Amino acid sequence: MGVENALFNQIQALAALEDGLDMDFTGTQWEAEWLANNKVCPCKACIIARDCLKLIGELEAAK
Numbered sequence: 576m577g578v579e580n581a582l583f584n585q586i587q588a589l590a591a592l593e594d595g596l597d598m599d600f601t602g603t604q605w606e607a608e609w610l611a612n613n614k615v616c617p618c619k620a621c622i623i624a625r626d627c628l629k630l631i632g633e634l635e636a637a638k
């Protein structure tokens with residue numbers, strides 16, 4: 576596995592992170608809670624994903 580492959584895997588992981596963040600809960604049992612929370616998903620996975628994306632953004636901005 577070369578450097579390009581590792582980078583590609585990281586980009587894919589990042590895209591998955593963004594895709595999985597704050598899903599549309601319309602029509603699900605979590606809809607009311609989700610709407611009350613400004614359409615921000617309160618689950619642990621989203622909180623961690625949000626932190627990761629923020630950190631990555633800060634690192635990118637600092638370059």
Ligand SMILES: [Zn+2]
Nearest residue numbers: 616618620621
């Ligand atoms: Zn979530």
